[in-house]
Amino acid sequence: MSIHCVSSATLLQIEEELEAEERDMILFACRDITTQTNVRELLCELNEKFVHGIVEVLRLVKRFDLLKKYLHMTKIEAEQMIMKQKRIVSDYSSLLVDINGDLEEEDLKSFLFLLKNQLRNIGNIKKTFLSLVIDLEKNNLISPENLDLLERSFQTIHRVDLKNKIHKFKQKGHTENGSHYINKIAVPPPIPRNQVSFPFKPVNVQNGHKESIPVQETSPIIQPIQLRHVPAASRAPQLQAEANDDRYPVRPKALGFCLIIDCVGNDLAMLKEIFKQLNFVVRDETYRGIEEVKAILQDVANMEHLKQYDIFICVLISRGNADSLFFMDECSPGLSLDKIRNFFTGRSCPNLVGKPKLFFIQNYITNDCEVQHDGGSLEADGPTDSGAGQERRRSIANTPNEADIFWSHCKAAERQLQRLSGSSSLYLRTLTDLLSNPKRRKHQDIQEIHTELNKIIYSKQNGYSVLLQHTLTKKLFIYAA
Template structure:
């Protein structure tokens, strides 16, 4: 027997296949292929490996896999897990467990889930997987995401799959979508649409109380999603109905009892198992492309990201703060910094523990400067090199951001007398590539760099107005439909076109090492 994770061992003959499931812990992944004489092992970026359910078959019996994954943890560990959950995640866990526990306190509920002696059809690992707290899976349960995927594929009750489906829909709904759903369904509810908590899961609970939805009765919700043009979410319900349609069902609201049967869907080679597909709308007649899910960064609604704004000019911070707060970002603002303060701020932010709870990091800097540097508010300084900014947030300097997109938006007002801007300007307006001096983005994955340069005279002409660059970036990010349909690179391309059409003498260039598509909406 070989140990593959704390508390998990597999026979030597199956170790090579099982190694594929452990790549979640490593920056590089191991690809192993059996030959008659030896095993060939090579390293490759983790993003190039796609989890394939058929590789898991025969590695561990389902019962043994379930026992290994559903190991009990200490009460102190449960307390730590509870402390790291936000209000939306707590609500999701209560909803997932509604058929099996009436506990209202999250710590008591986690104790029930953790108690191996109770006949619950799921464990703590499955719950953390569904709410997408993969960091807690690794940190406290020492379990790779792929192992839990395999367990859910092999053994998942209708009740848990149904509630996982609704939690996934909840994460992907915009506030405007929820408003529309409540309006459409208010006549079906006793409350007339006045919900105690204005969330989709509260709405779903109200509909369950009226016996209007359950695993075998989802037509009303499906039609409502159709009416608000969320065809992607409607297709999730259709797929669930095709694979897990029950005859009867039993829940805490007195819906008639059911046979709690187990879903055992034959795996499709090469496809990943995941309850949450991305929310990019698809044509009503088309099928959802499951590969898209593997191409997207995970983004959760309530903890979408952390945004650092350093405004040394004073005309953009308020606009950007409102924009990113509306996207559920935590926003930190510093105004009128000197260079010494800038370096201290970057170091402190890079060392923040809370990055582990966020899915996106955004750094925005507005300052006077030259082609290579920013001056902050210093009047007699060589400036702070722009290339240095990115190095504070590399995997080595900020390990809590490894695997997460790190976005940098720089508005640089080029001081008069600096000739570099004149040399780079094109006759037909802005460009996305700096002709003379391209930025030195580090060889580091998941970085996006957008840099706008404009002559300082434009700032002097409109000192209190937001810059053209950030004004239209904010407009694009505030457009709900664009956020659903366009990823970051598409949005930035549209930003370039808008700035070009305005005929202002500015340069916007962009480079990136993103490994997936980034949408500013939950997936």
């Protein structure tokens, strides 16, 4: 498959949808072929010289959604095209960008601490891993032919997965011979390796057990310190054998995909803001009919790049009755909640198998179907109604096809909208407030957070009723460093 030059309008749209960190990653990756320091100008330059470069950099930062939306290419088609073209991004730069995507904030702090003697000008200046790499290159501490410093540093801070990536790169002989990589900045002679000091011995890893041994460091300024043990759930997938099995693995920089369908119009901006802050890719839809909603749900469930996310969240806001949502179709039976959930079961959406799927539904019950309150108790495992309701609960609890689902359904009478026109849902506002607290997200899993939500909702006694069903098999912490 080939693509032609992209229009300026499309380039502008692509640039506007890139996050700040993604822009930095693209500029870093292309620094050997351009002097541009503005992503918009860089994309224009790529468009003029080698348009496949746009595909390559979007793939590098894992923005497959933009490839599909603007270039009409699937992930597989993009990778096939890149294989047939001369790559513009060196293996060395690709490696460092990949590491940057997996590195957490606490890891970076530890990394900076290790290297403070070599880069005394770091001080309190806010650094990213890629800007730090540039400083290391300026001082001839690393290069494509010499990555020992990074390799040993990652070993020391317990990021063996990143150390192994560097080791594989070195084994393949990627010394950039004959490639376009050039360290453009004139630098002083390299510091001999025996002058590069580390305040810690490398970590011993034997039989899956790690031991960090603090020793007297070479510099009298720094005192010995016991580095933290990085939670296993934050490591790359290849280390999950060592992970704490009672947590879903979550990588903060690829946290999840969030779909919001709002047919009321009071809460969308608030929801988009919080989930973007949590590093979710957000797709929002407003004022859709039932057939449109079904097409949207099917489209999202079929997305190939769902595989790259660790969490899926769906927020639905609509009028409805006890078992269905009407969306914008007032005169219809509605779309049943069971059918909505079934779009994302294991059989219907294999790309999310084994990953937590969270649904938050604000359902405003129309006048012909008032909310029946139960005195304020949280229904932790499903509805207590008889017949079909109990059968649905047994199905969710016992069918592996429906594992890893978290289903939070809030009902409120439609008159809540009439009484407080334009005001946010108490349920969604409370959820947003709870998720906005980083300390709470770090120490409370989603079930504990929902218990707090339930406590707040029922303490106000204002016509909201919350139902929780879930088939989560592990604890889920929605924590973005």
